[in-house]
Amino acid sequence: MLVELTVNGESRSANVPPETTLLKMLREHLDLTGAKLGCDVGDCGTCTVIVDGVSVNSCLMLAGRADGCDVTTIEGLATADELHPLQQKFEEHGALQCGFCGPGMLISAKNLLDNNPDPSVFEVRDALAGNLCRCTGYTKIIEAVIEAGEMMGQEQANV
Amino acid sequence: MATRVKDVQTNVEDLVTARETRAPSRQPLAVPIDQPVTFPLELPESEARLRTPAVGQRATRPDGRLHGLGQTQYIDDITFPHMLHAKILRSEYAHARIVSIDTSEAEKMPGVIATLTGAEVPENSFGPTYQDQPILAYPIARHRGDGVAAVAATTEQFALDALEKIKVEYEPLPAVYDPLEALEEDSPKVHGDTNIYTSKVIKKGDVEAGLAASEHVFERRFSTQMVEHVPLEPHATIASWDGNGRVSIWSSLGRITLGREDLARTLQMPQSRIRLIGTVVGGNFGGKNEITNEPIVALLSKKSRRPVKAIYSRGDEFVSSTIRHPFIMDYTTGVDSEGRILARKIRLVLDGGAYCSWTGTTIGKGSILAPGPYNIDNVLVEAYAVYTNKTTTGAMRGFGAPQVCFAYESQMDDIADALGIDPLEIRLRNGFSENSLSPTGQSLQSVALKESLTQAADRFRWKEWQA
Numbered sequence: 001m002l003v004e005l006t007v008n009g010e011s012r013s014a015n016v017p018p019e020t021t022l023l024k025m026l027r028e029h030l031d032l033t034g035a036k037l038g039c040d041v042g043d044c045g046t047c048t049v050i051v052d053g054v055s056v057n058s059c060l061m062l063a064g065r066a067d068g069c070d071v072t073t074i075e076g077l078a079t080a081d082e083l084h085p086l087q088q089k090f091e092e093h094g095a096l097q098c099g100f101c102g103p104g105m106l107i108s109a110k111n112l113l114d115n116n117p118d119p120s121v122f123e124v125r126d127a128l129a130g131n132l133c134r135c136t137g138y139t140k141i142i143e144a145v146i147e148a149g150e151m152m153g154q155e156q157a158n159v
Numbered sequence: 160m161a162t163r164v165k166d167v168q169t170n171v172e173d174l175v176t177a178r179e180t181r182a183p184s185r186q187p188l189a190v191p192i193d194q195p196v197t198f199p200l201e202l203p204e205s206e207a208r209l210r211t212p213a214v215g216q217r218a219t220r221p222d223g224r225l226h227g228l229g230q231t232q233y234i235d236d237i238t239f240p241h242m243l244h245a246k247i248l249r250s251e252y253a254h255a256r257i258v259s260i261d262t263s264e265a266e267k268m269p270g271v272i273a274t275l276t277g278a279e280v281p282e283n284s285f286g287p288t289y290q291d292q293p294i295l296a297y298p299i300a301r302h303r304g305d306g307v308a309a310v311a312a313t314t315e316q317f318a319l320d321a322l323e324k325i326k327v328e329y330e331p332l333p334a335v336y337d338p339l340e341a342l343e344e345d346s347p348k349v350h351g352d353t354n355i356y357t358s359k360v361i362k363k364g365d366v367e368a369g370l371a372a373s374e375h376v377f378e379r380r381f382s383t384q385m386v387e388h389v390p391l392e393p394h395a396t397i398a399s400w401d402g403n404g405r406v407s408i409w410s411s412l413g414r415i416t417l418g419r420e421d422l423a424r425t426l427q428m429p430q431s432r433i434r435l436i437g438t439v440v441g442g443n444f445g446g447k448n449e450i451t452n453e454p455i456v457a458l459l460s461k462k463s464r465r466p467v468k469a470i471y472s473r474g475d476e477f478v479s480s481t482i483r484h485p486f487i488m489d490y491t492t493g494v495d496s497e498g499r500i501l502a503r504k505i506r507l508v509l510d511g512g513a514y515c516s517w518t519g520t521t522i523g524k525g526s527i528l529a530p531g532p533y534n535i536d537n538v539l540v541e542a543y544a545v546y547t548n549k550t551t552t553g554a555m556r557g558f559g560a561p562q563v564c565f566a567y568e569s570q571m572d573d574i575a576d577a578l579g580i581d582p583l584e585i586r587l588r589n590g591f592s593e594n595s596l597s598p599t600g601q602s603l604q605s606v607a608l609k610e611s612l613t614q615a616a617d618r619f620r621w622k623e624w625q626a
Binding site: 034046 | 218219228473
């Protein structure tokens with residue numbers, strides 16, 4: 001079946017078998033391998049992408065259901081000139097170790113900051129509850145998200 | 160008639176001319192997106208990375224930026240032309256003799272290019288200490304996670320569908336699941352005549368005399384559960400057997416030198432013909448310290464003459480990859496009226512699961528650390544690792560240290576509570592200091608245990624909490 005969607009601002013389409021998940025379509029048909037397959041049952045969050053403003057486990061969403069949707073993946077965060085504040089703060093804090101949870105974690109964090117630029121620690125924990133990390137113990141991730149929010153707030157103020 | 164270079168050139172030119180004159184120029188149906196992935200190429204190092212790498216400074220990782228960009232290439236992000244996908248069928252029983260395996264129906268399924276069974280593995284055994292683990296179980300399956308056959312197909316779905324068509328005839332054997340039952344003489348045996356496959360004894364002083372001289376003796380059994388590492392990246396391998404008789408293997412394995420030795424053994428070919436590429440690993444924690452599906456994927460690549468990729472499902476990961484040893488720990492500790500430990504007698508039973516893996520290291524470290532960081536003159540540790548028909552236990556963060564720590568620290572609290580001594584105080588009274596002798600007689604240097612405890616207690620205001 002033909003699935004047409006907008007990924008990171010670009011119109012993309014692919015002919016996929018009907019059982020194809022959005023994750024598989026992104027990774028295997030559109031060569032966007034940032035989102036990862038960790039558990040394939042929606043527990044770990046490594047496959048998180050934003051679909052029409054909602055962060056979803058793309059391993060649980062059929063590609064066909066994303067037809068016509070606007071999708072943001074980890075590949076859509078940076079520009080050719082600069083990192084997204086989240087990417088910068090995650091790097092500075094050493095918030096990613098093995099890095100496998102990173103793409104999903106950053107996307108969940110981005111969706112949080114898009115909707116709530118000044119979250120509390122509790123709100124960050126809540127937003128990242130669906131993203132597992134086995135290396136860091138989360139502390140540095142939460143610090144990085146809070147600081148990225150502050151940085152984005154300052155950028156807004158400077159505009 | 161021999162074709163001359165001139166003829167070929169003429170033909171090509173004719174073709175080009177013909178196409179240009181006959182075929183109208185055509186726009187491609189869709190304009191390819193020129194920049195599918197965007198990221199800054201020449202950005203200065205982050206300030207954090209330029210700080211002097213010294214103690215007390217925050218460190219960042221050299222690969223941190225790539226991780227954040229989603230640009231790190233793990234094995235599942237790598238593909239090759241004509242690559243196949245492998246899936247492994249696991250045993251239906253915890254303990255069974257495999258009477259026959261019929262893969263003929265599976266081979267007729269769409270997309271299936273090759274199958275593999277244990278009988279086809281040149282040397283069907285591996286293991287870091289004892290080579291007691293099969294690559295694919297044959298003729299005995301010793302736990303539910305044992306692979307019995309594998310399929311390589313053009314898609315993962317085809318491979319999974321084909322697994323259902325493999326007919327395996329089993330003769331179930333009695334199984335043992337409890338490590339204490341496994342110790343008994345009449346228990347079902349997993350390998351050979353006894354289930355005890357490794358043991359360790361540590362003796363210091365005279366533990367019976369020490370217990371006899373004690374004012375109070377505390378006895379308690381502690382146990383810990385099995386724990387899976389759950390690396391977010393499941394075990395992953397790509398193998399490509401080439402026309403030169405060499406095999407290249409991309410693996411999430413942490414110990415590639417050891418892995419290459421095991422591969423040379425199982426594939427029965429010289430190490431010089433095996434190229435093992437350790438890629439970025441999405442979490443190891445000890446669970447990726449030995450080969451798992453590498454020989455299977457290599458042999459499927461040999462049979463199919465194509466690159467083959469195998470990614471464990473999360474289910475494979477839980478049932479088939481190694482886990483942390485569950486411990487059953489009997490602690491008997493004698494103290495004087497002041498709470499000073501005079502003697503400690505410990506019996507550890509490690510539930511080893513079906514195969515040995517890294518039990519040698521685990522039982523060693525667990526036994527040495529079992530009495531705790533305390534000055535005790537009389538110590539006896541007896542540790543046994545036993546086979547059961549369960550998931551194989553192996554290396555995991557600390558190699559047995561966390562299990563015994565849970566037991567000895569719990570008992571320290573029991574003793575403190577019974578004698579009305581402050582839990583911090585009882586640890587300071589017994590704790591190691593400079594030149595303390597370890598249970599194995601090693602003189603310890605640079606011991607900061609008491610300072611660490613005191614500082615930590617101050618930091619979280621232990622005294623205020625007690626008041």
